[in-house]
Amino acid sequence: MYLSTIRPHRTDAGPGRRWSVVGGNVLALGAVSLTTDVSAEMVSAVLPLYLVVGLHLSPVAYGLLDGLNGGATVLLRLAGGYAADRIGRRKAVAGLGYGLSAAARLGLLAAGHSAAAIGLVIGVDRAGKGLRTAPRDALITLSVPPHALGRAFGVHRTMDAVGAFAGPLVALAVLAVAGQAYDAVFVASFCVACLGLVLLLLFVRDHRGAGPSARAVPLRAAAGLLRLPALRRLFAAAVLLGLATVGDGFVYLLLQRREAVAVGWFPLLAVGTALAYLLLAAPLGALADRYGRLPVLLGGQAALGAVYLLLHGPLRGWPVIVLVLALHGLFYAATDGVLMALAGPVLPERLRTTGIALVQSGQALAYLASSVLFGLAWQAWGPATATRLAALGVLLALTATAPLLAGLHTRPGRAG
């Protein structure tokens, strides 16, 4: 409903045109993310079925494939971020990432039965995702005036989420027509990914540095980012945010166990969070532009703390399920894009992609660590204590984040 009011190529932020300031480039990037996510989620939705029922690969082999994540992707994300800054071509690096993921769709067809080849193809797909995220977010920060970054990321994340939503439905439609032919899903997914690439090439404008000085960023300068107080604060805040977030799967699993949600409904729990995220990302982005990004970010963390407390709180039945999923979606809507909107303006333009990659990597690694820690706490003390500890962790992260980020210029220069 917000998208219809967006008029590209306007930069005035009059009261009636609050959304027009988001601009054509962000819409183009949003459209690329939307199509790419349709393509990616089509494959994610059918991959387990394809591997187990189609190829007769065992769960063990699948578990190995599934475990291929983490470290390598983080390194690639950093390398991609730096490369984009060094050659001053963010669109090219993002395009390479989108291209790799598109190629991986056909790779699934070529891999056939080999678990090793399938693992490689999934690795290529993740590498593509790792490469493109930071340059894309850097491009968003360079495409809109700083005071509108909250809305820009809100609109982008909404479009992204719409794609993730539609992907499984498209896969379902393809399978309904093609019967057991999983390869039809991969071919269709490849075509959708190519369309995303075409949209990127045609409509996304790169934001090249102003002069030759912006090119050829030496590695030393990138390392110097770490001495930048603003980046250190952002990095620490991102790590805290990651540490406070235990795996989504835990939240759904605890909800299902406690409320005895029928197993057939289990997949819908994730859909509930995604729906809340989709609906709230743009409004919360606007709220962040108007009243400051830090309060919105902290509010999101508070919502996460409430989620953990509710998982073993006094409330029972459907109200707690709806409330938990809504707050969980609100947490993501209030933190994911908002953190990037906070980061963008305080990072030097010629090192912005590297900086964003650093912040995102810190958050991702901390998230992995906290999921492992939560799993251990669950085993040692049971789910009730573990969730209360997680809520305490959120409270600690929140109190540390507030002074960390208060030093940044979070209040936009002019409110929409």
Place this chain on the structure above:
Amino acid sequence: MNRRILAALLSAVLLGSVAVGYTVLRARPAPAVDRAGITLDAPGLLLRDTRTGRLAVQDSGGERAGSALGCARLYAAAGTGVCLREGLASAQLVLLGSDLTERRSIPLNGVPSRARVSGSGRMVSWTVFVTGDSYNGGRFSTRSGILDTRTGTLAGNLENFTVDGRPPDPDANVWGVTFAVDDNRFYATLSTGGHRSLVRGDFAARDLHPLKDNVECPSLSPDGTRIAYKKALPNGGWRLTVLNLADLAETPLAETRSVDDQAAWLDDRTVAYGLPHSGTGADVWAVPADGTGTPRLLAADADSPAPLH
């Protein structure tokens, strides 16, 4: 701008035609139902046709009769059939009468993996593979359940059973159930703390008792004396092996290819199993249960074998 929009539209039309064209071309016509009136009572071999993903029955002459019933995993005994129906996000267990009518259905969360019916047709079990996002750190987990079709008692998750009287570790996984003749005892694989072991279960007592390490996907012989299973090899493959329950002696079978399946006993001397072939799909093979002989092809383009008597 107009030229770019035109280029984008042309690309969309072109890519859309490729996607739709490929999908439509891959669509197979609904399989001709060779013979109406398939039953689970008549002798034969119950199969899942991997070209169509539908239930079929092969008679002793090798003639196959297809049905319109789509399943990801199948089993049947004594007129009770079980069909694990696949779905994108969740699956369904469908309990079949001998004329393939649906008697009951249970929603499952995960990808269908194993299914079994006790020799009397009373007890039904299933295993699904839970892909769950990453709550267990990217490792796979399975969920197995048992339904007593006579009393309606449903144990939706065998991880809730005790192990020698104590609750199992939270990381416990159970898969590959096979029933003893008394319709109470059963065998299965229990994985916990990195160990995979054969357990003997007691449905009434809701308890599991570990018997032996490194035994996966057990299948009890009709006479109840031996268990056919897949034995993990150091190279990552599996060797189809038979375990004698009296003295725990192991006999590797003549099948040297890696078999990742829960075998089905055709009689007390022969086991059948699915083996994937190139592309998607599999073939059903059979091999003597005493380690002699050579594997023989029972049915091409099929998996999920179950003998019908």
